Amino acid sequence: MWRKSLLALSTFALAIGATTATPAQAAAYPTSTFYTSYGNNVVKGKITWYNKSAYIEGTIKSASECRWAYVEFRNGRDSVGRWFYPACGGDSRSFSDKFDTPYAGGFTHAKVWIGNEVDGVRWNGDQCRRTSSTCWDL
Template identity: 40%
Template sequence: MRTQLSAAVGAVALTAGALLGAPAAGAQATDYPTNSFRVEVGNTWTDGKLTWYNRSVLVEGTHKSVSSAGKAYCRLTWGRTYDASRALVGTRGSDPGDMACGTTRSFSFVVPADIVGGAQLVRICLDDGNYNDLLCAPYRRP
């Protein structure tokens, strides 16, 4: 009888411990790391947030152009992803409809990084309206 009682008490303690250690039903999955970026050329810029997923990087932000005198004065934002060895993995940029010409515009795009572990580095570039890189800056995965 004493053995059965000990076994019953032990089973209740194990069950309670398992329930207390379990995550809540509504718990969030692991958050993805984020960091901010800013690239400036004169009085034009691109800035925003990078969200690092397992096989891509989400780039969200705004870019600014101060003149609409022609495509050379417009601004676009591009991103290129790299692996840990700094080998290029993918390229992607803001949609041409997001081009800023004499204004400030929002953009959001995903840069693919279809490798195990995802991208370890992304280069964010501020381009003119002719897709010429004006300045690029590297950002490491946090």
């Protein structure tokens, strides 16, 4: 009797083990970290590169007047850019957005500037490549 119970218990344990799946590990996507400043104004954050898109998240800090972050993503075929809402008068503001492209492989590089949307001026910036975890001055 105990052999039947042991056999039944072993069969049950094997069945449970066979149907219990471990969670799939998330794919590791490349990231790039940027930091650029103009005086005491700062734009910093991270870009995550996906197959047909890129996601940017960051913070802009203004020392006094309003300052904007401008981001432009490029590949060999298209360019997508936009201004992010300003930080003004010593404030910090977070920003994030997803940029899409219809082309496989996604964007190859990005440029992130600190500037003034009112007159379209871009002062200092960083350039980031999909293949590098850090960005460098433009």
